[in-house]
Amino acid sequence: MQAQTHARSGLTALNDTLPLTRRWFGCSTLAFFLYTVFCVALATAAYLRPLPTFDRLFYAGAVASLRYSDPATLFSIARAEFDAQPSPFHFESVAGEPYFTDVYKNPDHFAQQLQLSRVKLGYVASGYVLWRAGLPILVGLRLISAFSLFAVGLAVLAWTHDAVLSPLLLLTPPVLNMGRMVTADPLSTAMIFLALFSLASTGRVRLSLCLLAVSMVVRADNVVLVLFLLAWMIWRKHLRLSAGFLCAALAVATYAVVDRIAGIYGWRVLMQHSFVKPEVDPISHPVLITFAGYLHALAGLRAIPYTFMTVWILVTAAVWKRLRRSSISYDLLPLTGVYIVVRLLIFPNFDDRVFVWAYLLAGVALIQSAQSPILRTQEKAHSNDS
Numbered sequence: 001m002q003a004q005t006h007a008r009s010g011l012t013a014l015n016d017t018l019p020l021t022r023r024w025f026g027c028s029t030l031a032f033f034l035y036t037v038f039c040v041a042l043a044t045a046a047y048l049r050p051l052p053t054f055d056r057l058f059y060a061g062a063v064a065s066l067r068y069s070d071p072a073t074l075f076s077i078a079r080a081e082f083d084a085q086p087s088p089f090h091f092e093s094v095a096g097e098p099y100f101t102d103v104y105k106n107p108d109h110f111a112q113q114l115q116l117s118r119v120k121l122g123y124v125a126s127g128y129v130l131w132r133a134g135l136p137i138l139v140g141l142r143l144i145s146a147f148s149l150f151a152v153g154l155a156v157l158a159w160t161h162d163a164v165l166s167p168l169l170l171l172t173p174p175v176l177n178m179g180r181m182v183t184a185d186p187l188s189t190a191m192i193f194l195a196l197f198s199l200a201s202t203g204r205v206r207l208s209l210c211l212l213a214v215s216m217v218v219r220a221d222n223v224v225l226v227l228f229l230l231a232w233m234i235w236r237k238h239l240r241l242s243a244g245f246l247c248a249a250l251a252v253a254t255y256a257v258v259d260r261i262a263g264i265y266g267w268r269v270l271m272q273h274s275f276v277k278p279e280v281d282p283i284s285h286p287v288l289i290t291f292a293g294y295l296h297a298l299a300g301l302r303a304i305p306y307t308f309m310t311v312w313i314l315v316t317a318a319v320w321k322r323l324r325r326s327s328i329s330y331d332l333l334p335l336t337g338v339y340i341v342v343r344l345l346i347f348p349n350f351d352d353r354v355f356v357w358a359y360l361l362a363g364v365a366l367i368q369s370a371q372s373p374i375l376r377t378q379e380k381a382h383s384n385d386s
Helices: 002-017 020-025 029-048 055-064 071-084 098-103 107-111 121-132 137-160 165-170 173-180 185-202 205-218 220-235 241-262 267-276 291-306 308-320 328-346 352-385
Strands: none
Touching: 020 029, 020 137, 029 137, 029 165, 029 173, 055 071, 055 107, 055 121, 055 137, 071 107, 071 137, 098 107, 121 137, 121 185, 121 205, 121 241, 137 165, 137 173, 137 185, 137 352, 165 173, 165 352, 173 185, 173 352, 185 205, 185 220, 185 328, 185 352, 205 220, 205 241, 220 241, 220 328, 267 291, 291 308, 308 328, 308 352, 328 352
16 A cells, blocks of 8 residues: 555656646647647638638627617628628528528518527627627637637647547547637537546536536537536536535526527527528517427438438447446446437437537547557556556
């Protein structure tokens, strides 16, 4: 027992003498420099090659709505931003669809769509700060996505300590595309992934909770994930029961406040608008989804086998079998699977961008499982030496 204590003390002392990059990222200073240059280049390329999405028009209007309320003013600002920030790709034509044609020309109907974007309050507020600092709205929003990709890249290296496999994870299409989107999901992904990293690598529960709280302000519907994680923290005794219930109450309250500020439509109106027929005036003439409409939305999930989710399910299943029970990923991967099923039942819209943090978690576990035979050999050799 004393020998083990001395060994741990020796390892701690040795760790303190290592360079900062070796302690935090598990690589040499040169390797860290090259990896950082790679992440900067990747984020820059993502910024310069944004995805051609019509949502950019609504997010520009949502940012402007934090300062103005007149529909004509919001419409004018959003149109000017949208036309001044063309995509380097040919824009996917939606001009023939009545809904897009209407909201692209009618200021009143356009203003009624903004609640869908304004509910991502943290993201919209961040864009507003950059706008007031002098950046065009869509330039600021693209920078947020690119920076989120960069931050995730550093977190992946800090979690895996593998400067060779980490870049390959960042180059997978769902992860790479998060830096190219003008939407709240890249920032939300970064907050969730950093929260899981803080919990898994450093055991900093308070920091993890703060990051999860920020993720809910960025995307209010993250409350479902936060409640799942709080239940797991209580079960694993990372949180006392009373503290867990208090955090859960605060999470629900945060969700309610964000929805209240955004003025989001009710769940049934949102479902009708998203899955059955997009409404040009969902505030003045709300239409509620029927049970048949909900079943129709669920039927749309049959497309999942043709997405990247299928590959990541295979990766997760293969990796989970090799994980040690003491690994935090051994619990988090099944928990993530249950959460995804519940979320799809609540809002049956499958989109890779919403689940990128889950792909990252599976990727990190895959890299760690590839390292585990080496680590076990090192641990055994160290045990024999002791």
